[in-house]
Amino acid sequence: MEPILQVSHLSVSLPGKNGPAPILKDISFSLKQGEILGLVGESGSGKSMTAFAVNQLLPGGGKSITGGSVLFAGEELTGKTEKQMQTFRGKDIAMIFQEPMTCLNPVFTVKRQMTDVIMIHEKRSRKEAEIQAADMLKKVHIRDPERTLSCYPYELSGGMRQRVMIAIALSCSPRLLIADEPTTALDVTVQAQIIFLLQEACQESGTGIIFISHDLGVVSQLCSRIAVMYAGTMAETGPASEVLKAPGHPYTKALLAAVPRFTSGGVRDRLYAIPGMVPDPSEIQRGCLFAPRCPHAMDICRTEHPPIQNLGNQHQVSCFLEKGVSRGDGIS
Amino acid sequence: MTAFLEIKDLTKTFTLKGFFGKKTDVHALNGISLSVEKGESLGIVGESGCGKSTLANLMVRLEEPTSGDILLDGISIAHKKEKELRKLRSRIQIVFQDPYSSLSPRMTVEQILTEPMQVMGQYTSRERTERASELLELVGMRSSSLRKYPHEFSGGQRQRISIARALTTEPDILILDEPTSALDVSVQAQVLNLLTDIREKMKLTYLFISHNLAVVKYISDRTAVMYKGRIVEIGPSLSILTSPMHPYTKELLAAVPIVGKPFCPPRETAHETGGTDAERGCIYYDRCPIKDEKCRRERPVLEERQEDHEVSCWKL
């Protein structure tokens, strides 16, 4: 099935203090219809910026994209003007954000904010839009849609606001939903409900979802494919089961070892801590960016840029190690 | 024999002044009783709003409890006046959650680390600087950063400076109020390992507060689960995590996403909780899948069901 989103060799630089600072270098990944791709990485890895590059909400606007292409259902987005992008946003590409407390307009009711979006994209009357809005709220399991519609955002709890935001995003049945860490600010129990909602939306209406998170646990439960980013570059992409069980890139392996788990291991044993610090993506550095922290770093890693290796079943790794990092090595 | 740190029926109620003198009481803590041995690490886990941060503030007396008592090595610190409290304060210190607001932006690292000793009037100024650079090395940072300002450091490094500051007064107990929640996974691992090493080296007692169950397992021997200002279950960390008894603990563990664990959709009844709880009956009544008539009428009390594993629920 032809992927609805094909990003190849995307590079982005933002207007910085002394000239444009590169923050994304040669990012490639694709997303099929009805598939959930997990975009994983630590803060500063550029995962949110990748999302903003797709629907062009980058601070510098369209001109921040300095290279590569973003194909949405065969159509090239990078060249689009702001006006053209407006027809895509909300209709074909929807987005939800991390901070539920500030993501809705405080001086408008939920009804007003939902009907505005529907009326713009689907040329409906306000009455029809209200019905569709109430119907959307039911879909996201809000118990009393009528009352919620007439509420102001400050009257709703964090979890409720996140559901309203999902309802708004899905109200025009978009083909792609970008979720920028939607559950990070929520409690564990509420987070599980939001994950359930996203899974439901994906299965029922076939919406492709890019799920951005720094929490490997959430990603492993929700996503069928995973892309791991490090300091503005794509370290590894592949099916979730493979990336989690047989990670090809040393960074992914180290990240998995650093995640505290409570199923295995005794109390008070030590977590594997990756030495050193994440480099600032805007610094120009030769060779593989993970080299200074990588236990397998070879001389070539410090000089050459690592190629993309294919490990089969669309599992790709950008690393010099033959067939990626082997199983038995320094990282427990 | 009383334990090293004894918390007796601690309660904290905030009164919100409505108009016309109409007061609404919010019970942040509702009769918390805990005892911690010297050198032990007790984990406290709960969702936001369960009162765990209020407990942290009470332990270091940033606020005074409404009732109940806190005994540090037999000495009550709950209701002491500021003057008598001063000597005891050096024995109990805190590390806050937010790396970006726990260090003063206008002070160098040296000033930050020497401030506690200055306030307490310990050591000469030369000794203080020496001790500051010693502690910096202890937390894995170069003593050359003494002259730098907080904005020149990453989140993980700032937490290390906060830990160093808490150690300057040679405390017996460290209150850790979600010290790694704002950090990335790899940085969190570094800070957790550091805390474990320091605890062994300096024989410290920890009160580790977090909303992340998995993190608590790595650092605490025993764990208490809090819900709406009360302790619903307390026991050895491993048995709490592998064989939980209270329905709320089970709901929490089911919801925590673990790498490789299949996702089980949440029960429909788990809806938004909020507002004040019912006066009588179990506080978890409205979300409990196994509730019955007795739960509605009587409030369960913490009882020991297994070896050193207490839970407050009628249905077990």
Place this chain on the structure above:
Amino acid sequence: MMSLIKIWKILRHNTLTLLGAGLVILIVLMGLLSPLISPYDPNLMNIPARLQAPGWSHPFGTDEMGRDILTRVMYGARISITVGVSIVVIAAAVGCFFGSLSGYAGGKVDRGIMAVTDMVLSFPSMVLALALTAALGPGLFNTMLAVCIVRIPLYVRLMRGQVLALKEMQYVKASRTFGAGPVWVVARHIVPNCLTPLLVQMTLGVGDAILIASSMSFIGLGAQPPMPEWGAMISTARTYAIDQWWYAAFPGLFILMTVMGFNLLGDGIRDILDPRSVKN
């Protein structure tokens, strides 16, 4: 704290702040050196040369008593700057004391101080200053006192807001956990972090104080003639304003330049020392 080169490096590329600083320095120098550089004596009357248009001998022309307007404007600069600065310094000192007291103490003290502040603020600043000066008796000193009282609430509110915000910061709570008393906390943590907003408010405040003080002189309650105060000069110039345009134009122009200088400088300081701008 911040080395001079660093300040100069930042100053260099926001020109508006430089312009502001330049204007202020120019006016201050003019005021200080007026006895040396002024061509005439400010009160030297020369009736035959009265109401002369600007020319070589009198670059700013002469007033109805033949006095040289340029000289009087220079001496006026000295008065206005001292008036503006002293009002702001006193108002800020008193305001910061009560503001931090009310912010830190809270409870009844806070409510009491806020009640008084609100009472003063329920008057338009010009009207209250006028009433106070009328009661105290016209004169420059009484005007300064009145304007100072009118401006104190600004600093009380600014300082109270800062203290309330900073009190919640974790590093202030941390210092309390190792036994730091209120005095130590205010001195070591709250004051250093209030300096930037306070400095900005005071710089803008000088311009604003000059405006109100000169308005008071204009309506006859501030400086009394023959004092070369800008407001008083324009007040007497009013009757001749239409025909002898220069009599009112030049003193007013200098008020505008002085106040603009302080405003530009104030905005510039806010941008330079603002934590956000320091970071990037």
Place this chain on the structure above:
Amino acid sequence: MFSFQFIWKRLVHLILVFLGVSIVTFSISHVIPGDPARMLVGPHATQETLEATRIQLGLDQPVLVQYEKYMTDLAHGNLGTSIRTQRPVSSELARSFPATLELTLAAMLMAIVFGVILGVAAAVHRDRWIDHASRIISLIGVSTPLFWSGIIALIVFYKMIPIFPASGRLDTFLSPPPDITGMYIIDGLLAGDMDVVLSAIHHLLLPAFCLAYVQMAIVARQVRSSMIDVLEQDYIRTAKSCGIPRHMLIYRYALKNALLPTVTVTGLTIGELLGGAIITETIFAWPGMGKYVMDSISFLDFPAIMGFTLVVSFSYVLINMAVDILYSFLNPQIREVDES
């Protein structure tokens, strides 16, 4: 819409503020001056009138009794008699109040309308020429002394390019319209006499603009900074990600949030306008309360000055109350907090 509690709380607050104002004016007129009676009767009054005032004020009695006397007078609307004109201050103020009201309202309208337009334009076209132009206009506005701008306006628009009249509210050959509100434009409209209306507007434009210019600059700076803040908020980014077009984002989603803080600034603006009216009315010979108080200053007519202070402050407090209600009407969160 407005619960009982919401209105009750506002009323109590209003009474408290009135009390506060009266305490301040009482202390200014009775406590601060050395000999309050002498201040009230003026230097040329005879000894008996001085003694009579002293007893009438109850200066020998404790302060509280004096305050009680002061408040009873106030309740009866008795603001004392003017030294200059020997007529009750309250009637003279009543006569000149509509003129000041007309001037201040016109100036407020100009300040708010132009201020918001300038502010929004500057924020929307940030760092482009519109932004720089409006910031320069605002900077000049904030730094201009009110009395100087009035005189300069007269020189330029009366002497050099004579398109505006220099004084008065109406052309001399026209008779003022029937006194309904006392505001010539409205009364003229009500009476249907267009010449009066046009002439009144013609006389009002220049003084109103000079009075409004400073406040317009303040409003513009406020609107610009709050608009820039709002445009960077998360909910604007969410709306943008839903495909809301740019003009709707700015003029519906952002504007309402940005104007909320401006509403509170409006309250302050009116206060400054009332204060500034003293100067502008004097320069343009506008027969309002400002000119009345200006004339009484040269005589040090203390009762008149204190009467003016009271009237202006009370109307300022009332207008602030209206602004406060408007603010909670616009911002649902404040209304909710008040009713809980």
